[in-house]
Amino acid sequence: MRALRSSAVAAIAVATALTAVAGCAEKSDGKGAGGKGTIEVTATDTGCEVSTKEFPAGHARFAVQNKGSKVTEVYVYAPGDRIVTERENIGPGTKAEITAEIKAGHYEIACKPGMKGDGIRQKVTASGKGADAKRDPRLDAAVAAYRKYVQQQADQTLPRTQKFADAVKDGDVESAKKTYALSRVGWERTEPVAESFGDIDPKVDVREDGLEDGQKWTGWHKLEKSLWEEKKISGDDKKLAGTLITDLKDWQKRVGTAEITPTSMANGAKELLDEVATGKVTGEEERYSHSDLIDFQANVEGAEKAYTLLKPVAAKNDPELAKELDKQFAAIRARLDKHRDKGSADGFAAYDTVGKSERKTLSDGVNALAEPLSKLAAAVAK
Incomplete structure (x- = not known):
């Protein structure tokens, strides 16, 4: 976000x-x-x-x-x-x-x-x-694989969000609530690439307090507020559901043109951890639905995907860094697993049920991962 x-x-x-x-x-x-x-x-x-x-x-x-x-x-x-x-x-x-x-x-x-x-x-x-001519071919392979991954996430997001939008258009509050969080997973996994275009994120993922002067509030979070706080779907919400699909189709079409490099993958992984630290751990991101934990997981998954693809080169250039990243990714996954709830629509407990001490434990895990992850770009650029 x-x-x-x-x-x-x-x-x-x-x-x-x-x-x-x-x-x-x-x-x-x-x-x-x-x-x-x-x-x-x-x-x-x-x-x-x-x-x-x-x-x-x-x-x-x-x-x-x-x-x-x-x-x-x-x-x-x-x-x-x-x-x-x-x-x-x-x-x-x-x-x-x-x-x-x-x-x-x-x-x-x-x-x-x-x-x-x-x-x-x-x-x-x-x-x-520049100095690209001598780049390790494994990095070119990593970029190609990541580009495919990003496109797959966009492609998978559209049908999931269509289910959400259809429920909104039907005025079905409960169905819309059940499909809301799952519709956002692909976006959260690859958010830095989507944000690189500059104009898509403010349309689909902006919070109310992030609006620029004169900007109309559109996207997921406007609908989230209607569903959980206002507990009803207005005629404008039904129109916004259609607008959300239109904007996400634009993202799906354009994501293949994104400029992706090994260092942008590494920096994007770090950005995803920043998203967790400033939005998910604080409860800001999903302040109405409290579905922050599935967003948290998606951000971590996206960061780990980028790291895994870059790991062959990173491990060669900085084996201790790769060892620490392996350790910290495993640790944060284990901390998230403690908050799974099979009875919820998205598989996680509502974040407003997570106590202060548990939130601190999650925050500490994010910080422990963010520190070595901030060094990944330098490791692949050696």
């Missing part, structure tokens, strides 16, 4: 997701960022300074330092606001490193204090041919 967060949600991110911010950022001790060939990005509450406006195409390393008082996120945008790479939840006084494969061309680096809006932007250029 790239839904733009309110200040209240940003505060939640500080209080919870960033309790173990070492996963995506390091404390400002002067040791984490910088180095030869690194593009340094200094974010403040009012600025976004970049150390160089031109750098060689190929594997680029961005060293981000947040000197502001707000949680920030940094994006690299291609023309049309297509997301090339990003890093969320960079807390005040912390650093983060991002490794990404950047083709020759013109881009914008955006810092988003408070994780809201279009961000403070700097234009940059990647020049030259």
Whole structure:
């Protein structure tokens, strides 16, 4: 959910997701960022300074330092606001490193204090041919397999969501509730790829407090609110169900054109864990239906799929990292398994029944996985 967060949600991110911010950022001790060939990005509450406006195409390393008082996120945008790479939840006084494969061309680096809006932007250029010619063929195979996986998830989402939409159009509240969470699984597994287009996510997955000025609320979560909070389906909801299908068909058609690289797969896996930390563990994502745990599982599954495909190269370049990732993926799956409920429509307990201590246990597991996962892109770029 790239839904733009309110200040209240940003505060939640500080209080919870960033309790173990070492996963995506390091404390400002002067040791984490910088180095030869690194593009340094200094974010403040009012600025976004970049150390160089031109750098060689190929594997680029961005060293981000947040000197502001707000949680920030940094994006690299291609023309049309297509997301090339990003890093969320960079807390005040912390650093983060991002490794990404950047083709020759013109881009914008955006810092988003408070994780809201279009961000403070700097234009940059990647020049030259890059260093792709010698890429390990196993990485090309990983990209091809992941591209197939992403398309499969989109293809499977449409019939599941059609069942949900049909129930809404029929005015059948109970059937719509039963099919809601399952309709979202494929999207949650591959969300970073969908979000890379820039315009689809705000249509189908935005939260009410993430709406831009003048933006009409559409998508899954508008219908979720009607079903669980308002407990009824309006005529507008029935129209929105059709709009949701139209927007998801657009995603299904376009997902095959997404630009996917080994580093975007790795960074996307980390982004999925960020989604868990800021939305699922906090209960923000499914605040009406409380179906956060199946979203949680889908995010983890998508992250693990990307890692598994990249593992042959990552394990060669950094065997200790691969060993730790194997351990932490197994651990988070085990923690999720404790909350399964065969009697529920989606197979998990409602998240509002999960106590504070259990939520902390889940959060600790996410943080333990996020830290090594943040290093995966660098491992496959070696």
